[in-house]
Amino acid sequence: xxxxxxxxxxxxxxxxxxxxxxxxxxxxxxxxxxxxxxxxxxxxxxxxxxxxxxxxxxxxxxxxxxxxxxxxxxxxxxxxxxxxxxxxxxxxxxxxxxxxxxxxxxxxxxxxxxxxxxxxxxxxxxxxxxxxxxxxxxxxxxxxxxxxxxxxxxxxxxxxxxxxxxxxxxxxxxxxxxxxxxxxxxxxxxxxxxxxxxxxxxxxxxxxxxxxxxxxxxxxxxxxxxxxxxxxxxxxxxxxxxxxxxxxxxxxxxxxxxxxxxxxxxxxxxxx
Amino acid sequence: xxxxxxxxxxxxxxxxxxxxxxxxxxxxxxxxxxxxxxxxxxxxxxxxxxxxxxxxxxxxxxxxxxxxxxxxxxxxxxxxxxxxxxxxxxxxxxxxxxxxxxxxxxx
Numbered sequence: 001x002x003x004x005x006x007x008x009x010x011x012x013x014x015x016x017x018x019x020x021x022x023x024x025x026x027x028x029x030x031x032x033x034x035x036x037x038x039x040x041x042x043x044x045x046x047x048x049x050x051x052x053x054x055x056x057x058x059x060x061x062x063x064x065x066x067x068x069x070x071x072x073x074x075x076x077x078x079x080x081x082x083x084x085x086x087x088x089x090x091x092x093x094x095x096x097x098x099x100x101x102x103x104x105x106x107x108x109x110x111x112x113x114x115x116x117x118x119x120x121x122x123x124x125x126x127x128x129x130x131x132x133x134x135x136x137x138x139x140x141x142x143x144x145x146x147x148x149x150x151x152x153x154x155x156x157x158x159x160x161x162x163x164x165x166x167x168x169x170x171x172x173x174x175x176x177x178x179x180x181x182x183x184x185x186x187x188x189x190x191x192x193x194x195x196x197x198x199x200x201x202x203x204x205x206x207x208x209x210x211x212x213x214x215x216x217x218x219x220x221x222x223x224x225x226x227x228x229x230x231x232x233x234x235x236x237x238x239x240x241x242x243x244x245x246x247x248x249x250x251x252x253x254x255x256x257x258x259x260x261x262x263x264x265x266x267x268x269x270x271x272x
Numbered sequence: 273x274x275x276x277x278x279x280x281x282x283x284x285x286x287x288x289x290x291x292x293x294x295x296x297x298x299x300x301x302x303x304x305x306x307x308x309x310x311x312x313x314x315x316x317x318x319x320x321x322x323x324x325x326x327x328x329x330x331x332x333x334x335x336x337x338x339x340x341x342x343x344x345x346x347x348x349x350x351x352x353x354x355x356x357x358x359x360x361x362x363x364x365x366x367x368x369x370x371x372x373x374x375x376x377x378x379x
Contacts, residue, residue: 147295154299158306183286190292194299 003111007136011152013123016173021120022050026218027235029084033115036085040132041122045089052216060090095127100134107135139168145186169200201234327354
């Protein structure tokens with residue numbers, strides 16, 4: 001079996017890389033794939049708490065790479081009994097303690113056992129970034145609809161291209177449909193045009209994502225969450241399925257009708 | 273009229289366009305900063321193309337990216353040393369690029 005390594009990256013921190021990694025990994029496992037997610041943010045581990053596995057960590061990524069434990073000892077199984085495993089980052093080491101070749105070799109080894117190896121990349125473009133992308137065949141870029149995040153995404157897309165990771169796919173996270181409707185937030189067309197990349201999906205800003213994360217449960221498990229549904233569509237697209245990207249759904253309020261008639265309705269979407 | 277109604281209903285300018293314009297310019301500037309050696313390649317290409325139409329100084333007096341607050345400009349000053357005397361417009365080859373020796377066809 002030959003799996004595929006995908007790196008989830010962004011440039012700017014705090015845009016939702018780790019949340020995206022947890023949900024993509026979980027979603028692929030829910031579709032019946034066996035998946036391993038790797039937290040490569042050495043010194044600033046986070047993927048474990050987002051997945052609710054922080055109390056089960058014994059060994060970590062560097063223990064595996066340096067041979068202090070066997071590969072299967074260093075992988076923590078997801079608590080929902082999915083075929084999903086986490087390799088956590090060490091908290092007490094720094095990013096220079098591994099090099100890109102070591103992580104690439106580990107990814108290749110994992111590809112023999114798993115359908116998908118998902119690497120959560122640290123923010124920034126230094127050593128940790130170079131480590132994280134080393135084993136990847138594909139890249140997913142996460143951004144928010146803000147000038148600073150998109151600008152950093154552009155820089156990272158250039159670095160990915162230079163590393164032969166062509167055509168990264170874009171996830172736009174924390175889209176506020178009401179603000180897009182009012183014309184106070186860039187929409188997917190603006191961002192896709194400026195970055196010249198393919199879009200993988202949009203995730204709306206969602207309180208349910210925060211309450212799920214509070215409990216250490218990826219929101220894709222929550223059938224009522226719009227953000228979870230958005231991640232399900234993203235996962236289906238990664239899995240090769242054609243899923244429509246709902247864009248602007250008309251609203252039914254009286255003022256919206258008035259605005260529509262006068263041609264100034266921006267429309268609205270609940271999710272995409 | 274529509275703009276007026278938009279103003280009445282929305283009461284303020286949309287900030288999306290501001291974000292978009294600022295981002296577009298920031299990306300332009302970032303990409304230029306990173307382009308490094310490509311300015312020299314562009315200078316050579318511009319010289320080659322101009323030479324099909326006129327004789328110009330080899331060393332451009334100016335060939336730089338200039339930035340203002342709202343745009344990025346390519347600014348160049350190129351000394352023209354010799355120009356062809358056209359008998360008529362029909363003397364001009366329809367596609368100087370196809371001439372074998374750039375700059376030589378009109379001498």
